[in-house]
Amino acid sequence: MMRTVLLLGMGLALAACGSRTQLTPVEGASLPVAPYGAPDQPTAEELLELSTLAAPERSVELRRRSEEREDDPFDLPPE
Numbered sequence: 713m714m715r716t717v718l719l720l721g722m723g724l725a726l727a728a729c730g731s732r733t734q735l736t737p738v739e740g741a742s743l744p745v746a747p748y749g750a751p752d753q754p755t756a757e758e759l760l761e762l763s764t765l766a767a768p769e770r771s772v773e774l775r776r777r778s779e780e781r782e783d784d785p786f787d788l789p790p791e
Contacts, residue, residue: 735756735757735760736756737756743755743756743759744759
């Protein structure tokens with residue numbers, strides 16, 4: 713019982729650590745320099761956005777319905 717209360721308390725304390733303020737660089741530091749050829753320096757929010765290459769969307773659904781699988785010659789029983 714005590715262990716459950718302790719784990720619950722630690723979980724709540726950890727959940728309270730999150731910050732919901734705007735992201736800004738640490739005092740005395742600045743954002744990275746603008747990429748070569750870019751007209752202006754990206755903001756912190758723009759730097760956090762994932763590019764299409766970093767997180768591509770799935771373009772095809774592999775199976776749309778239940779289908780019978782073909783026989784797999786490498787699916788051997790254990791020895």
